[in-house]
Amino acid sequence: MELTSQIGGSVTDGLAYLGGLASLVGRAAYFTFVAPFRGKPLRLPRAVSQAMQVGVRALPILSLITFFIGLILALQSAYELRRLGALNFVANAVAISVTRELGPLITAIVVIGRSGSAFAAEIGTMKVSEEIDALETMAIQPVDFLVTPKFLAMIVMLPCLTIWANSMGILGGALFGVAQADFTWTRYIQASLDALFLRDIVTGLVKSVMFGITITAVGCYEGLITGAGAEQVGRSTTRAVVVSIFLVILVDLVFTTLFFFMSGR
Amino acid sequence: MVQTAQQAETMISLRNLRVSYGDREILHGISFDVMRSETLVILGGSGSGKSTLLRTLVGLEKPSSGEIWLRGKDLAAISRQEMDEIRRKIGMSFQGGALFGSMTVGENVALPLREHTKLEDSTIEIIVRLKLDQVGLAGFENYMPSQLSGGMKKRAAVARALAMDPEILFFDEPSAGLDPIIAAGVDQLILELKKAFHMTIIVVTHELASAFLIADRMVLIDKGKVVAIGPAEEMRSSTHPRVRQFLDRVAEPEVAQELDYLQMLTEITRPDR
Numbered sequence: 309m310e311l312t313s314q315i316g317g318s319v320t321d322g323l324a325y326l327g328g329l330a331s332l333v334g335r336a337a338y339f340t341f342v343a344p345f346r347g348k349p350l351r352l353p354r355a356v357s358q359a360m361q362v363g364v365r366a367l368p369i370l371s372l373i374t375f376f377i378g379l380i381l382a383l384q385s386a387y388e389l390r391r392l393g394a395l396n397f398v399a400n401a402v403a404i405s406v407t408r409e410l411g412p413l414i415t416a417i418v419v420i421g422r423s424g425s426a427f428a429a430e431i432g433t434m435k436v437s438e439e440i441d442a443l444e445t446m447a448i449q450p451v452d453f454l455v456t457p458k459f460l461a462m463i464v465m466l467p468c469l470t471i472w473a474n475s476m477g478i479l480g481g482a483l484f485g486v487a488q489a490d491f492t493w494t495r496y497i498q499a500s501l502d503a504l505f506l507r508d509i510v511t512g513l514v515k516s517v518m519f520g521i522t523i524t525a526v527g528c529y530e531g532l533i534t535g536a537g538a539e540q541v542g543r544s545t546t547r548a549v550v551v552s553i554f555l556v557i558l559v560d561l562v563f564t565t566l567f568f569f570m571s572g573r
Numbered sequence: 574m575v576q577t578a579q580q581a582e583t584m585i586s587l588r589n590l591r592v593s594y595g596d597r598e599i600l601h602g603i604s605f606d607v608m609r610s611e612t613l614v615i616l617g618g619s620g621s622g623k624s625t626l627l628r629t630l631v632g633l634e635k636p637s638s639g640e641i642w643l644r645g646k647d648l649a650a651i652s653r654q655e656m657d658e659i660r661r662k663i664g665m666s667f668q669g670g671a672l673f674g675s676m677t678v679g680e681n682v683a684l685p686l687r688e689h690t691k692l693e694d695s696t697i698e699i700i701v702r703l704k705l706d707q708v709g710l711a712g713f714e715n716y717m718p719s720q721l722s723g724g725m726k727k728r729a730a731v732a733r734a735l736a737m738d739p740e741i742l743f744f745d746e747p748s749a750g751l752d753p754i755i756a757a758g759v760d761q762l763i764l765e766l767k768k769a770f771h772m773t774i775i776v777v778t779h780e781l782a783s784a785f786l787i788a789d790r791m792v793l794i795d796k797g798k799v800v801a802i803g804p805a806e807e808m809r810s811s812t813h814p815r816v817r818q819f820l821d822r823v824a825e826p827e828v829a830q831e832l833d834y835l836q837m838l839t840e841i842t843r844p845d846r
Contacts, residue, residue: 430675433674434673434674437669437671437674438667438668438669438671439671439672439673439674441628441633441667441671442665442667442671442673444632444633444660445631445632445633445660445663445664445665446660446684446685446688446733447656447657447658447660447661447685447688447689448684448685448688
């Protein structure tokens with residue numbers, strides 16, 4: 309009986325959490341899409357500076373990581389393809405895996421580590437030092453002021469970062485192709501492009517937007533519900549990262565399944 | 574000084590206010606009035622409910638029952654938009670200052686102006702300089718909050734609260750964490766605001782020296798109820814046992830029973846929201 313009630317409790321807590329996230333996304337959507345027509349400013353300067361932080365500053369580390377991922381993918385695929393005498397399909401394998409799955413996913417994970425945690429820490433610290441309360445007493449909505457610019461920035465930046473990540477992944481594979489599989493750089497890239505359908509890239513980008521929404525929602529939500537004290541900020545930040553990773557994978561599963569049934573091939 | 578009809582106006586009116594956090598009722602039926610241009614000090618110990626009372630007055634907590642009439646509206650029954658309109662006319666200075674760490678002092682003070690008015694940047698800059706000057710922080714516009722001392726942070730917070738020329742000013746523990754000299758400076762600032770602007774000022778504190786210096790009237794809150802209310806001098810010479818215990822700094826009797834200790838602890842701890 310104990311176990312059942314524990315499971316039941318966890319499920320209801322989980323659903324309540326998702327409800328809180330959805331409510332936050334809904335309010336941010338209101339401030340992004342509805343409020344501007346009612347006279348409230350859209351906060352573009354703040355969104356732009358967030359976009360710099362979330363996107364542009366992530367490029368170096370993201371490039372390195374996805375380059376290596378591309379290289380790893382090539383090595384792993386080559387391992388099997390070589391046995392089948394089909395080593396020239398390395399370009400296809402890497403291109404498809406990267407654009408459909410690993411590009412968006414690894415980008416999301418890097419962004420979680422950099423920005424998801426930062427959102428939770430920033431907003432959590434503000435909560436603990438009563439800055440959120442101060443905003444409310446000044447008749448400024450915290451969701452409008454703090455969260456909406458972050459959503460805007462992430463929704464724009466994540467697809468951009470994913471495109472960059474896809475390119476770096478293919479380049480990583482190209483390194484292997486040129487070094488071990490008798491490709492030239494141009495032939496490898498041509499082979500990659502030939503292997504790709506528009507659908508591969510588009511599904512990856514759609515997923516990246518959904519990841520962006522998830523990461524922002526969890527990071528900001530955890531920040532806003534932080535308890536009192538510095539230790540709680542640490543907890544919120546940790547939870548933001550862990551929950552984001554889990555939810556991103558879940559969203560990935562949902563959309564990959566969706567795209568599978570939509571393709572009907 | 575001639576008492577005009579305007580000076581006798583009631584700014585805030587509490588009727589049987591009850592506030593709960595979840596199942597726990599913190600305020601058990603509070604009733605009193607605040608008159609225009611008076612400085613009311615809300616005194617109380619830890620766990621008395623004074624912070625909850627202040628938070629409810631500025632709309633950060635919703636009453637579970639009762640009425641709060643502020644500027645003609647019952648806070649217990651209004652919408653968010655109406656509350657926001659009221660908030661443009663009040664200012665609050667939080668315990669730690671609650672300045673936004675990512676903005677300069679000047680940007681902090683300018684924020685309500687940028688959000689709620691369509692004033693030109695140059696006009697806003699002038700207003701910011703004026704407000705900072707009023708609190709004794711002239712020239713500190715470009716400092717970051719982390720570069721300020723505790724007393725200066727409080728002053729900056731007051732400047733920000735004054736930005737929209739509020740009718741009512743709220744202070745949450747203005748002297749908390751400050752050494753006596755700096756705390757006296759903050760008291761002086763409150764007195765100057767009183768004299769210059771005839772603002773209605775509500776201060777929550779447990780610092781008795783400050784309280785007697787700045788208060789016109791005081792109200793003592795204990796365990797969620799109003800214990801005593803009256804002009805400062807009357808309170809000073811009150812014979813009510815709880816008032817005397819608070820003013821004379823008499824410690825609580827030794828708590829020997831475990832359950833009593835537990836109750837004391839849970840009344841002092843603020844639950845998470």
